[in-house]
Amino acid sequence: xxxxxxxxxxxxxxxxxxxxxxxxxxxxxxxxxxxxxxxxxxxxxxxxxxxxxxxxxxxxxxxxxxxxxxxxxxxxxxxxxxxxxxxxxxxxxxxxxxxxxxxxxxxxxxxxxxxxxxxxxxxxxxxxxxxxxxxxxxxxxxxxxxxxxxxxxxxxxxxxxxxxxxxxxxxxxxxxxxxxxxxxxxxxxxxxxxxxxxxxxxxxxxxxxxxxxxxxxxxxxxxxxxxxxxxxxxxxxxxxxxxxxxxxxxxxxxxxxxxxxxxxxxxxxxxxxxxxxxxxxxxxxxxx
Amino acid sequence: xxxxxxxxxxxxxxxxxxxxxxxxxxxxxxxxxxxxxxxxxxxxxxxxxxxxxxxxxxxxxxxxxxxxxxxxxxxxxxxxxxxxxxxxxxxxxxxxxxxxxxxxxxxxxxxxxxxxxxxxxxxxxxxxxxxxxxxxxxxxxxxxxxxxxxxxxxxxxxxxxxxxxxxxxxxxxxxxxxxxxxxxxxxxxxxxxxxxxxxxxxxxxxxxxxxxxxxxxxxxxxxxxxxxxxxxxxxxxxxxxxxxxxxxxxxxxxxxxxxxxxxxxxxxxxxxxxxxxxxxxxxxxxxxxxxxxxxxxxxxxxxxxxxxxxxxxxxxxxxxxxxxxxxxxxxxxxxxxxxxxxxxxxxxxxxxxxxxxxxxxxxxxxxxxxxxx
Numbered sequence: 049x050x051x052x053x054x055x056x057x058x059x060x061x062x063x064x065x066x067x068x069x070x071x072x073x074x075x076x077x078x079x080x081x082x083x084x085x086x087x088x089x090x091x092x093x094x095x096x097x098x099x100x101x102x103x104x105x106x107x108x109x110x111x112x113x114x115x116x117x118x119x120x121x122x123x124x125x126x127x128x129x130x131x132x133x134x135x136x137x138x139x140x141x142x143x144x145x146x147x148x149x150x151x152x153x154x155x156x157x158x159x160x161x162x163x164x165x166x167x168x169x170x171x172x173x174x175x176x177x178x179x180x181x182x183x184x185x186x187x188x189x190x191x192x193x194x195x196x197x198x199x200x201x202x203x204x205x206x207x208x209x210x211x212x213x214x215x216x217x218x219x220x221x222x223x224x225x226x227x228x229x230x231x232x233x234x235x236x237x238x239x240x241x242x243x244x245x246x247x248x249x250x251x252x253x254x255x256x257x258x259x260x261x262x263x264x265x266x267x268x269x270x271x272x273x274x275x276x277x278x279x280x281x282x283x284x285x286x287x288x289x290x291x292x293x294x295x296x297x298x299x300x301x302x303x304x305x306x307x308x309x310x311x312x313x314x315x316x317x318x319x320x321x322x323x324x325x326x327x328x329x330x331x332x333x334x335x336x
Numbered sequence: 337x338x339x340x341x342x343x344x345x346x347x348x349x350x351x352x353x354x355x356x357x358x359x360x361x362x363x364x365x366x367x368x369x370x371x372x373x374x375x376x377x378x379x380x381x382x383x384x385x386x387x388x389x390x391x392x393x394x395x396x397x398x399x400x401x402x403x404x405x406x407x408x409x410x411x412x413x414x415x416x417x418x419x420x421x422x423x424x425x426x427x428x429x430x431x432x433x434x435x436x437x438x439x440x441x442x443x444x445x446x447x448x449x450x451x452x453x454x455x456x457x458x459x460x461x462x463x464x465x466x467x468x469x470x471x472x473x474x475x476x477x478x479x480x481x482x483x484x485x486x487x488x489x490x491x492x493x494x495x496x497x498x499x500x501x502x503x504x505x506x507x508x509x510x511x512x513x514x515x516x517x518x519x520x521x522x523x524x525x526x527x528x529x530x531x532x533x534x535x536x537x538x539x540x541x542x543x544x545x546x547x548x549x550x551x552x553x554x555x556x557x558x559x560x561x562x563x564x565x566x567x568x569x570x571x572x573x574x575x576x577x578x579x580x581x582x583x584x585x586x587x588x589x590x591x592x593x594x595x596x597x598x599x600x601x602x603x604x605x606x607x608x609x610x611x612x613x614x615x616x617x618x619x620x621x622x623x624x625x626x627x628x629x630x631x632x633x634x635x636x637x638x639x640x641x642x643x644x645x646x647x648x649x650x651x652x653x654x655x656x657x658x659x660x661x662x663x664x665x666x667x668x669x670x671x672x673x674x675x676x677x678x679x680x681x682x683x684x685x686x687x688x689x690x691x692x693x694x695x696x697x698x699x700x701x702x703x704x705x706x707x708x709x
Contacts, residue, residue, distance in 0.1 A: 052552075053549050053550070056545045060543065161378070162376065162414065163378055164570070166598075166599045172576060181579045183578055256570060257599075258542055266540075298545075301546035302546065302549070306535055307538070
């Protein structure tokens with residue numbers, strides 16, 4: 049049962065990684081933390097669920113719609129909560145995102161109801177690989193998460209916009225002096241991070257067959273933990289952090305009991321931070 | 337959320353006003369209802385409310401109780417212990433309310449219990465089945481039967497009827513789930529079954545893949561899951577996705593809801609459960625209720641509607657005998673013997689709970705059917 053548990057863990061971990069990368073992008077470019085990221089993920093999940101159930105769209109269209117909705121919401125949050133307070137320091141935007149998070153959660157309860165909304169499953173089949181039964185959906189999720197990460201890396205490392213983002217991350221005043229439209233880069237970074245969160249939301253909805261208003265709370269926390277574990281500003285670190293948390297959780301259920309899954313996952317995070325305060329792949333330099 | 341509570345309330349008020357058109361000889365008699373009208377248990381609470389509305393319509397059309405109409409004051413607890421306790425404060429402080437129906441889960445009912453106990457108001461729960469609940473206060477009454485009865489029944493179903501000997505248990509980690517697990521496990525062991533593992537999940541859990549993968553490794557013949565339709569539906573779908581099909585799934589009567597079929601789809605086919613109420617029961621009181629419910633709501637009543645229907649009728653019958661004094665209602669209610677409910681005869685034991693007759697059910701082709709083998 050070790051191999052199936054590892055696959056369960058990697059699948060879940062890859063989704064934590066997508067959320068964690070969002071935190072890294074936002075923290076990396078703007079040096080700010082958002083606590084509304086979990087709710088952006090929740091909104092993406094709901095839009096995906098509606099696309100699948102009410103509008104009967106194929107799953108990849110639902111995924112794109114969920115990402116688009118999260119992108120727009122992220123864009124809006126940056127405009128409303130971050131831009132006017134750019135010079136106000138760390139605290140005000142942080143508090144605003146906490147407020148936004150509560151507001152979005154309660155709004156979802158009012159609009160959609162507090163109950164679980166069932167989401168139809170896709171790829172219900174399993175395949176056998178060297179004697180181990182593997183869910184096709186898990187492979188699809190792993191593949192999609194991987195694909196999104198590759199596309200993101202290309203965007204950041206291989207395009208002009210990516211170069212502008214990296215420059216802004218290193219020193220936004222210098223980047224501004226060199227003619228980079230820093231405001232646009234901030235908007236873009238926030239929207240991009242949100243879209244990844246939205247993608248994770250849609251996939252988790254399909255994976256667990258349910259979406260619900262408070263789903264963002266734990267997911268946001270786990271994603272943030274993965275981001276810290278990985279070193280706050282490192283995308284490979286966030287991926288590693290997400291996968292470690294996912295795998296540790298599932299192995300805890302296997303070898304201890306399901307009640308301990310979060311206890312052990314966060315214990316690992318605390319231990320890593322005690323032994324290596326900068327995180328697994330963190331550096332002193334701020335880079336995306 | 338507010339409007340969801342208000343609408344049923346207004347509805348009840350309107351009904352009361354409409355019904356009040358004939359000359360009533362006194363003020364309305366108020367009953368409190370503390371139930372999950374929204375949230376994850378909403379379907380259960382809404383079924384209660386439908387059944388109670390129907391019962392009161394019939395009672396008031398037939399002249400009410402002692403020439404007075406009966407009205408219900410409904411509050412949404414979401415089956416959350418914080419809310420059920422606050423509602424208990426509100427109800428007991430309201431001198432118009434003579435007795436309370438609710439709450440849904442054992443945890444919510446037990447959180448409110450000391451408040452009803454201190455104030456001296458009957459707390460009659462249609463569904464609370466924790467063995468320690470009804471004995472906990474002389475004011476508490478349970479009519480669903482306890483896990484002390486259902487646990488051994490399910491164990492016999494699994495071991496003697498289905499001949500499954502290797503059993504794993506996955507239960508919801510709350511008061512009811514623990515009682516359900518303990519009673520089943522003890523009885524199954526006495527019948528010679530082997531309990532391979534006992535795992536718990538939390539009410540908020542949505543990911544069951546890890547724990548299912550773990551249990552699968554133990555190769556049980558039957559998985560006993562004291563849970564509710566929401567988690568069971570998700571669990572079944574995730575189990576199907578993992579490709580684990582060579583196991584029988586069984587859970588107590590808490591699963592008996594059309595929502596399980598709706599959300600679970602094909603993944604819940606073959607699931608074994610139980611019920612104290614079955615709509616095809618030929619007894620006249622059952623058929624009157626089923627026909628009336630179907631005519632009014634265009635849907636079949638489920639066990640939870642039936643239990644609430646019994647609760648409100650039992651209370652109004654008691655009030656008819658002794659009037660509206662809170663203490664007199666309690667004393668008379670405790671004497672109830674062979675009262676003919678749609679969920680079977682109700683006779684309170686000295687612990688103020690009842691012994692039920694259960695039916696063996698199985699899901700076949702997307703519907704609940706009697707198991708006959």
